[in-house]
Amino acid sequence: MTFETQPLNTGVGLEILGLDLSRPIPEATRRDLYDAWLDAGILLFRGLGTSPERQLALSRCFGELDIHPVESVRIEGRPEIIRLANRGNVDPIVHYLDDQEIAGLIPWHTDMIYMTRPCRGALLRMIETPGQLGQTGWIDTVAAYDALSEEMKQRIQGLEVRFDFVLDICDMRFGRPENLRHGTMGTVEFGEIPPVVHPMVWDHPESGHKALMLSPVHLIEVVGMDRAEADPLLEELVAHSTEERFQYIHEWEVDDMVLWDNWRTLHMAAGTVLGTDREVQRTSISGDYEMGRLL
Ligand SMILES: [Fe+2]
Secondary structure, rough: OOOOOEEEOOOOOOOEEEEOOOOOOOOOHHHHHHHHHHHOOOOOOOOOOOOOHHHHHHHHHOOOOOOOHHHHHHEEEEEEEEEOOOOOOOOOEEEEEOEEEOOOOOOOOEOOOOOOOOOOEEEEEEEOOOOOOOOOOEEHHHHHHHHOOHHHHHHOOOOEEEOEEEEEEEEOOOOOOOOOEEEEEEOOOOOOOOEEEEOOOOEEEOOEEEOOOOOOOOOEOOOOOOHHHHHHHHHHHHHHHOOOOEEEEEEOOOOOOEEEEEEOOEEEEEEEEEOOEEEEEEEOOOOOOOOOEOO
């Protein structure tokens, strides 16, 4: 193996050490990286993202890359990379945490869970850190499932849950931050996105692991179960799966890259204090496994 691995501080995810991205990645190394990704779900590459070319070369080790439908967010000449930046955004979505105005806060979620075919994974490369806040966190939902009691595993076996496209995180039904208050919602328009149903427990199609996939931002109800019964169950499961022992929170340095498996993780963006600048660039790995269905 042409790199080393080391568990991240909480034991969730792996840091990749000693990988050389200054030359083409050999096929054997690519396979080892892919296996590490399947094993751990979250991979940190500290300081290795020194150019868009290196980000693309690494991202391509894990599958086909999506081209974002909105051309204005793509970076020039590299349509597979999108820019997520708050500089120049004159009308951002803002929330209050206590009395602080925060832009870009997104609590725990799985990307595109409100679609029948969520993306396979994504890779972020840090371009500009904001000085305070700006962290990204991940949760390994395989570890969260494994830590459930046998009784709870039996109880949730075969359940399906409904996810909606929730734009305002103040509308979250489960796991809403206690000190969160309404700010301004910007002017972004989204079309109608119908509710989608997924299994509560995913059998990961490649690794075979079971993952407790509850995307709290989008979670609405258990299909076919009375809310009086389902809500306490979902509250308990969301509280369990977002415990610190399943989390890795990354304090970014410029040129860090983090890759995650969107089929077995949750992630969150801490957001930035309004008026501070942060930029990351992202690639998304295409998903080809249709786990959900329209309600
Ligand atoms: Fe996300």
